[in-house]
Amino acid sequence: MKYYIKTFGCQMNERDSEKIESILQENGYEISNVKDADIVIVNSCAVREKSERKIFSEIGRIKNLNKKAKFISMGCVAQIYPEELSKISDVVLGTTSLYEFKQLFNDGIKGTFISNTIQNPDYVFGHLKNIRAYVDITYGCNNFCTYCVVPYTRLREVSRSYKSILEEIKEIVEFGGKEVILLGQNVNSYNYEGLNFIGLLEMINKIEKLKRIRFITSHPKDFGEDLAIAISEFEKACEHLHLPLQSGSDRILRLMRRRYNFKEFAKKIEYFRKYNPKGSVTSDIIVGFPQETKDDFKKTIFALKEIQFDEIYSFKYSNRPFAKASLMPNQVSEEEKNERLLMVQEIQSKISKQINNRYFGNIEEVLLDSKAKLANQMQGRTRTNKIVNIDNVDFTLKEGDIVFAKIKKINKHSLNGEICTN
Secondary structure (H helix, E strand, C coil): CEEEEEECCCHHHHHHHHHHHHHHHHCCCEECCCCCCCEEEEEECCCCHHHHHHHHHHHHHHHHHCCCCEEEEEEHHHHHCHHHHHCCCCEEECCCCHHHHHHHHHHCCCEEECCCCCCCCCCCCCCCCCCEEEEECEECCCCCCCCCCHHHHCCCCEECCHHHHHHHHHHHHHCCCCEEEEECCCHHHCEECCEEHHHHHHHHHCCCCCCEEEEECCCHHHCCHHHHHHHHHCCCECCEEECCCECCCHHHHHHHCCCCCHHHHHHHHHHHHHHCCCCEEEEEEEECCCCCCHHHHHHHHHHHHHHCCCEEEEEECCCCCCCHHHHCCCCCCHHHHHHHHHHHHHHHHHHHHHHHHCCCCCEEEEEEEEECCCCCCEEEEECCCCEEEEECCCCCCCCCCEEEEEEEEECCCCEEEEECCC
C-alpha cells in the first residue's frame, strides 16, 4: 500500500504531516507519487486567503490525477471548513484530532473528525528519522492578534509535559537525529507546572548526543534579556533568533494587538546581539494592514534599515475568518499592497546580501543534513541557520556529520563552502 502527502503552510503543519506519515509507515505504507497512491493527503494552511483557495484547487487537481485513492483533508482549513471539505474528501481531520488517526486507520478510513479541545497533548508521535527534527512544545495560541486565524484553527495554548518532550527528543537522538527545532505559536510562553521555557531549554541542553537546539516562533512580548543570555550559555542552543516584527509603526502594532512598540522590539534585538554578537536575526513583516498609511509604511521601511535583519518573510495582509482586522474600515487596496510588498522585498534583498557577504572567507561549523543539487555537493546549516552547499565533498561524509567549511561563494539565499582540511 502506498501514500502521497502534500503539505502547505508552517513548520507546525510540516510536523503534523510527519505524524501522519509515521503512523502510515508503521502500518506498512510506503511513500509514492500521487498517481500510484492508495491514500492521498492534503495538509492545509489558512493563514492567508491565497493559501486557503489553493487547497481547494489542489484537491481538484489531485482527484483528477487519481480517482481510486482514499482522500484525506487535514490542517487548518479542515478545522474551520469541515463541511465544505467533507463533500470532496473521504476524511476531514482537524488540527486537534491527529490522535484519532490511528483509530480511524484501524476502523476504515472515512469520516469527519474535528475537536474543539487539544486532545492528549503529551502523546509522543513517531518521527521520520531525519537529522533535523521538529518537536512540538506547545499547541494553540492565546494572543489573538487581530489579523490571525490561528487561535481559531489551533485553539487555546496548552504546554506539553516536559517529560513527554524529553522522551521524544531522546527517541529522536536514538535514531540518529542531531538537531531539534522546538515548535509553538509562541514558544517563549511555555510553562508546565512552573517550568518555563528557559528551564526546558536547560533540560534539553543536557541530552547526550544531541548537537543543536533551535526554536520557533518567539513572540516579542515574551522575549527578554534572560533568554538572550540563556542562548549564549547553553552550548547546544543555536545563535539564531526568529522574532516577528510585523510592522514598524506603533499605531499599526496597536491595531494588530501585538502588545509591544518598535522601541521595545529594538531593545530585544539589542539584548540578543549583545550576548550573541555573531548571531543572526530573522523576522516577519505584513504590509497593507487595514488603515496602514504611507507614513506607517515608511516606519516599517525605517525599521528594516535600522534593525538589519538577516532575512525576512514578508506578506500582504489578507482578511481571515474570525480575525477582527477583517472588520476594520479603510482596507488597503491590492495595488497598494503589491507596491509596498515589492519595496520591502527589494530593500531586504540588499540588506541580506550585505550581511551574507560578511561570511565570505569565514570558517563555519556546518551540520550536514542532505544531498545538494549537484553530484559532488552536500548541504547543511551553520549555527546561525545559513544554508551552506559543501563543494567537492568526500563521500565518506554522511548526513549528520558536523564539519568546518570555509565560505567561498555568496548566493542569494545560501552560501557555498569547502571542507577545511586543517
